Amino acid sequence: xxxxxxxxxxxxxxxxxxxxxxxxxxxxxxxxxxxxxxxxxxxxxxxxxxxxxxxxxxxxxxxxxxxxxxxxxxxxxxxxxxxxxxxxxxxxxxxxxxxxxxxxxxxxxxxxxxxxxxxxxxxxxxxxxxxxxxxxxxxxxxxxxxxxxxxxxxxxxxxxxxxxxxxxxxxxxxxxxxxxxxxxxxxxxxxxxxxxxxxxxxxxxxxxxxxxxxxxxxxxxxxxxxxxxxxxxxxxxxxxxxxxxxxxxxxxxxxxxxxxxxxxxxxxxxxxxxxxxxxxxxxxxxxxx
Amino acid sequence: xxxxxxxxxxxxxxxxxxxxxxxxxxxxxxxxxxxxxxxxxxxxxxxxxxxxxxxxxxxxxxxxxxxxxxxxxxxxxxxxxxxxx
Numbered sequence: 001x002x003x004x005x006x007x008x009x010x011x012x013x014x015x016x017x018x019x020x021x022x023x024x025x026x027x028x029x030x031x032x033x034x035x036x037x038x039x040x041x042x043x044x045x046x047x048x049x050x051x052x053x054x055x056x057x058x059x060x061x062x063x064x065x066x067x068x069x070x071x072x073x074x075x076x077x078x079x080x081x082x083x084x085x086x087x088x089x090x091x092x093x094x095x096x097x098x099x100x101x102x103x104x105x106x107x108x109x110x111x112x113x114x115x116x117x118x119x120x121x122x123x124x125x126x127x128x129x130x131x132x133x134x135x136x137x138x139x140x141x142x143x144x145x146x147x148x149x150x151x152x153x154x155x156x157x158x159x160x161x162x163x164x165x166x167x168x169x170x171x172x173x174x175x176x177x178x179x180x181x182x183x184x185x186x187x188x189x190x191x192x193x194x195x196x197x198x199x200x201x202x203x204x205x206x207x208x209x210x211x212x213x214x215x216x217x218x219x220x221x222x223x224x225x226x227x228x229x230x231x232x233x234x235x236x237x238x239x240x241x242x243x244x245x246x247x248x249x250x251x252x253x254x255x256x257x258x259x260x261x262x263x264x265x266x267x268x269x270x271x272x273x274x275x276x277x278x279x280x281x282x283x284x285x286x287x288x289x
Numbered sequence: 290x291x292x293x294x295x296x297x298x299x300x301x302x303x304x305x306x307x308x309x310x311x312x313x314x315x316x317x318x319x320x321x322x323x324x325x326x327x328x329x330x331x332x333x334x335x336x337x338x339x340x341x342x343x344x345x346x347x348x349x350x351x352x353x354x355x356x357x358x359x360x361x362x363x364x365x366x367x368x369x370x371x372x373x374x
Contacts, residue, residue, distance in 0.1 A: 085353070088360025108347060115343050116327055225339055 007241045016245030019058040020252030026191030026272045031131040034185045038128035050238045056226040057242035058249035063220035065253040098164035106176030113180035121183040132283035134186025139277030142269045145195030204264040293358045300355035307348030314341030
């Protein structure tokens with residue numbers, strides 16, 4: 001079958017492993033899923049329906065891993081949301097309720113912009129060359145965010161309490177909207193939200209935590225909405241490789257989020273900025289010549 | 290207090306409008322949508338289910354805002370509810 005040949009099991013495994021890492025590292029998963037097939041000479045186009053169907057499975061796996069990793073936070077956040085709805089106010093010391101509503105406020109613009117712009121942006125910026133150029137710009141954005149960041153005050157509060165105290169409604173909305181740049185292959189969703197978090201005065205660790213919590217509903221919802229494609233005729237010939245890719249994606253996503261939450265306790269976005277800039281520039285030049 | 294009531298009333302109206310818009314998206318194909326709706330496309334039989342879900346979700350968010358704004362008097366130091374999206 002042609003579809004199966006296009007996304008063979010080895011390719012599905014490589015793309016799945018890549019997806020899990022690059023979705024959470026601030027390096028643009030979409031950009032890498034466009035650039036890597038070009039570098040390896042694979043005849044895969046990111047707007048092909050079978051490839052989008054494949055990505056649905058890997059994204060769903062990533063979202064499930066994020067939910068599992070932050071399961072205690074999500075349970076506390078959902079309880080907080082319930083409390084605030086019952087009491088019809090957000091109590092000053094109810095950090096989980098505040099964080100929950102911040103995530104709702106941040107998710108709304110991301111979801112709306114995603115719905116309105118996804119198809120157009122993917123169509124316009126589908127080429128590996130444009131992805132490489134935007135990956136270079138992503139590096140500059142990450143570097144800029146680190147340079148312009150406000151120093152996070154050292155306080156001994158709980159993680160979620162620190163985030164809830166620092167992030168205002170307007171800032172949550174703005175950071176949510178900024179996630180829309182990730183619709184352009186080459187720009188990173190987690191990079192945009194982490195950068196936004198740094199500019200708001202969060203530490204690297206808190207910015208990463210907020211970015212992952214904010215990304216979960218969007219990644220999960222986008223995958224769930226497209227899940228019928230995987231179950232329907234568009235999934236014919238892709239389901240097996242998609243499952244293999246999803247398992248690999250889940251594995252690397254778990255390792256990635258675990259690594260990043262420790263990494264950002266002491267380190268910054270700068271190495272990712274350097275990687276994006278160098279890799280993006282090299283690919284841009286390589287594709288041009 | 291007056292502003293709170295005004296905002297709550299506006300949020301309820303916006304919520305109702307958005308839920309109606311969501312239902313239109315669920316019920317009507319792209320060709321039959323009003324031309325000012327995002328996703329309107331002449332001749333297309335596609336149903337913009339995702340647009341409908343988005344409209345309903347934002348409508349519910351507007352209701353939540355109204356719910357907070359019309360709640361009992363907030364205690365000193367309570368956090369303001371989320372702004373209208």
